[in-house]
Amino acid sequence: MNNFTYYAPTKVFFGKGVNDSVGNFMREQNAQKVLLLYGGGSVKRSGLLDKLTEQLRSAGIEYTLLGGVEPNPKVGFVRDAAKLCKEQGVDFILAVGGGSVIDTAKCASFSAACDADPWDIITMKVPAEKRIPVAVVLTIAAAGSEMSNSQVISNPDIMVKQGLTSDFSRPVAAFMDPEITYTVSKYQTGCGIVDIMMHTMERYYTSGDTGTYLTDRIAQALLLSVKEAGAVAVEHPEDYDARATLMWASSLSHNGLTNCGKNYSGLVVHKLEHGLSGVFDNVAHGAGLSVIYPAWAKYVYKYDIPKFSSMAYNVWGISKDTEPSKAALDGVDAMRQYFASIGMPVTLHELGVYPDSFEKIADVITSGGAKSVASYIPLTKDVIMEIFHIAE
Amino acid sequence: MNNFTYYAPTKVFFGKGVNDSVGNFMREQNAQKVLLLYGGGSVKRSGLLDKLTEQLRSAGIEYTLLGGVEPNPKVGFVRDAAKLCKEQGVDFILAVGGGSVIDTAKCASFSAACDADPWDIITMKVPAEKRIPVAVVLTIAAAGSEMSNSQVISNPDIMVKQGLTSDFSRPVAAFMDPEITYTVSKYQTGCGIVDIMMHTMERYYTSGDTGTYLTDRIAQALLLSVKEAGAVAVEHPEDYDARATLMWASSLSHNGLTNCGKNYSGLVVHKLEHGLSGVFDNVAHGAGLSVIYPAWAKYVYKYDIPKFSSMAYNVWGISKDTEPSKAALDGVDAMRQYFASIGMPVTLHELGVYPDSFEKIADVITSGGAKSVASYIPLTKDVIMEIFHIAE
Numbered sequence A, B: 001m002n003n004f005t006y007y008a009p010t011k012v013f014f015g016k017g018v019n020d021s022v023g024n025f026m027r028e029q030n031a032q033k034v035l036l037l038y039g040g041g042s043v044k045r046s047g048l049l050d051k052l053t054e055q056l057r058s059a060g061i062e063y064t065l066l067g068g069v070e071p072n073p074k075v076g077f078v079r080d081a082a083k084l085c086k087e088q089g090v091d092f093i094l095a096v097g098g099g100s101v102i103d104t105a106k107c108a109s110f111s112a113a114c115d116a117d118p119w120d121i122i123t124m125k126v127p128a129e130k131r132i133p134v135a136v137v138l139t140i141a142a143a144g145s146e147m148s149n150s151q152v153i154s155n156p157d158i159m160v161k162q163g164l165t166s167d168f169s170r171p172v173a174a175f176m177d178p179e180i181t182y183t184v185s186k187y188q189t190g191c192g193i194v195d196i197m198m199h200t201m202e203r204y205y206t207s208g209d210t211g212t213y214l215t216d217r218i219a220q221a222l223l224l225s226v227k228e229a230g231a232v233a234v235e236h237p238e239d240y241d242a243r244a245t246l247m248w249a250s251s252l253s254h255n256g257l258t259n260c261g262k263n264y265s266g267l268v269v270h271k272l273e274h275g276l277s278g279v280f281d282n283v284a285h286g287a288g289l290s291v292i293y294p295a296w297a298k299y300v301y302k303y304d305i306p307k308f309s310s311m312a313y314n315v316w317g318i319s320k321d322t323e324p325s326k327a328a329l330d331g332v333d334a335m336r337q338y339f340a341s342i343g344m345p346v347t348l349h350e351l352g353v354y355p356d357s358f359e360k361i362a363d364v365i366t367s368g369g370a371k372s373v374a375s376y377i378p379l380t381k382d383v384i385m386e387i388f389h390i391a392e
Helices: A018-028 A048-058 A075-088 A099-114 A118-122 A178-183 A186-204 A213-235 A240-252 A269-279 A285-303 A305-314 A324-341 A355-366 A381-390 B018-028 B048-058 B075-088 B099-114 B118-122 B178-183 B186-204 B213-235 B240-252 B269-279 B285-303 B305-314 B324-341 B355-366 B381-390
Strands: A004-014 A033-038 A062-066 A092-097 A134-138 A150-155 A160-165 A173-176 B004-014 B033-038 B062-066 B092-097 B134-138 B150-155 B160-165 B173-176
Touching: A004 A018, A004 A240, A018 A048, A018 A092, A018 A134, A018 A173, A033 A048, A033 A075, A033 A099, A048 A062, A048 A092, A062 A075, A075 A099, A075 A118, A075 A150, A092 A099, A099 A118, A099 A134, A099 A150, A118 A150, A118 A160, A150 A269, A160 A269, A173 A240, A178 A240, A186 A213, A186 A240, A186 A269, A186 A285, A186 A305, A213 A240, A213 A305, A213 A324, A213 B213, A213 B240, A240 B213, A269 A285, A269 A355, A269 A381, A285 A305, A285 A324, A285 A381, A305 A324, A355 A381, B004 B018, B004 B240, B018 B048, B018 B092, B018 B134, B018 B173, B033 B048, B033 B075, B033 B099, B048 B062, B048 B092, B062 B075, B075 B099, B075 B118, B075 B150, B092 B099, B099 B118, B099 B134, B099 B150, B118 B150, B118 B160, B150 B269, B160 B269, B173 B240, B178 B240, B186 B213, B186 B240, B186 B269, B186 B285, B186 B305, B213 B240, B213 B305, B213 B324, B269 B285, B269 B355, B269 B381, B285 B305, B285 B324, B285 B381, B305 B324, B355 B381
Parallel strands: A004 A173, A033 A062, A033 A092, A092 A134, A134 A173, B004 B173, B033 B062, B033 B092, B092 B134, B134 B173
Antiparallel strands: A004 B004, A150 A160, B150 B160
16 A cells, blocks of 8 residues: 545535535635636526525625636636636635536636736646635536545647646535535536546556555445446436435545555546547536546556456446456446446547547647656557547 | 535545654644653654654754553543643644544643633533644554544543544544554454444444445445454554555544444444443453444344345355345354454453443443433343343
8 A cells, every 4th residue: 555645624514405504604714705706607597696695795795706617617717717816805715616616716716826827826837835715615516626636727729628736725615515416417417427437437547556455445335326326316316315425426536535545646537538628628528538438448457457357346237257357348348338328428429529630639638749648558649549549 | 315514634644654754744833832642651662752752853843741641541631631731831732642642632632722621621511612733643543533523531430431522623633654553462453443343333323324325335345444454464463554454444434434424423332332441441442342342233233134234245244145134143243253353352251341240331321221322222221231141
């Protein structure tokens, strides 16, 4: 087992009605001026935004609203948000939404507090040493950003999605009411399920681990539960326990629990997907992962039969009588079928991405072939294009 | 799934050599005057105490040493520790040891900061609103107090062990080097294994849960791993991965993770054991649990066949062909055999506790029959005595 640091200080308020206590919490935190950040109009239509601003008013806390965060959040918007924070003396950011809103909040929090351009923060030209505290009202179970130490921002000018990891970016608190997610569409629910699973699998499939059976079993416990809850939630969007399981799993999958002691140095397949959605902005992150992950797995499973077969037996329902290398591959197929069964795309074709774009995406990921992505083997430009062909 | 709050802010530094960075951490925390609290002489003999004081000196931090914390820590000692903190202006407590030392540190931290008698804090006559921060250098995998929100203190004058639960008592940081535990005796290792398992099982076996399969599977993942690691550690005390698994499991079993969403209102069987070791101070906590838990399970398993049988199938190796109610009971027997196999007592006789004391212990637990302990059914004085007879 490798050495590790585990630090997940976010205070989670989970369950029905917890969003009613946001105002009290902000008052306890001595918030004076809050930036209330959100995405599209759904939080307005649902009445959530009114509920939150009413609480802030009752608590005597000033606030500024800023809506319009897009999926694959853009550095330009972060810049605007940071500017607003500085102009208005914001001392607390309340992110109301999912991963895109939370990541925008995290990055703006650093940019404003450090008085630096957000792209310089994301690319670590300027160290993220100061921040405005961030709290989250979560509206979708997916990214896990509500407890995570990472944020991913897109720079459309250079078609790059870039992530920054820092324990300092973990939100102070997260309010999670599963009932809020009843109205999340089947497609977005599916994207979330894939994203949650991928955050756990990316930590599970690491080479050279020894003695990490506690962490690996927790990962499988999480994946099996998400598989079951996901199948229920896409059919019965108002099943509370299914929605609650997905929501809590979204946090646990990305807060560090599932890589304790492992040879984990960051997400791998996410990098391929970031290349894809960096070039094709209309590709939802979860949908991109749903297509690429099974193709990646089909390419690399042979380098780690023990882990791939264990996953097949314990999560994907492959009979323990099946010989390990066959079971490993059968497990990958079962995962792909599961994604399809919850309405997710499993081919690049379904995303409108065709072979004539593969080289361009692979160039973005590998800086024109100069770099590779570390996995069981180095994923070079050629290997990445081969993986895209498997996903064709 | 029930509503819950999850808050586990302790920063964990885990692995080989992490105790070398305690001094730097204390400096970063701006500690000026540290109380270094410990138990017996083993931390002196091992050189750990010298290593830590050397680091504090190098970091320019003053410190005071206080050794002598006993198992089942006593309120009188806590009083002395709190007095010392006040007299010397201590602003950080470093607990070097296991559960007894950490619990003493937590309670002294409240007592000194709130300027109140520790027994008034423990019995909640005085609210635990202020504290001196506590960090931990863990030397044994057992109590889980290094990340927990609880502390248990004994008052020998009235033969009572009393616990207090408050999120505010969670340590700021925990340094956990599994190699430190290589010298823990087979018996103490066994006591720790039982204590870790019990912290998880006490959260698992709660009545009226719905939709908690994610949490329940994490609990089973933890228990199966502890079972395996425990069997290795008692035979091969210097097996790093086994020792590391036990150490990390000790924290996860008691930091709140395994009761998220569950109908959990506190430890049950622990209350019976606290009665036992309140009357018989020479009974180690883990040894008492090893005897009482299987007896309790044998009495109540019929009220929750689904959970007891699932545990039997997934953790205790009972064949899935076995009919659930038989599997449930077989699982309890397998647990009891496992405890015996790692050198733990499984009868009260082995602890030197005979039937002529049963009523006295049951009186302590139930305040002379006036109260009962809430479990699947109310554990009245008569029921508790019946459980003791099963454990006879």
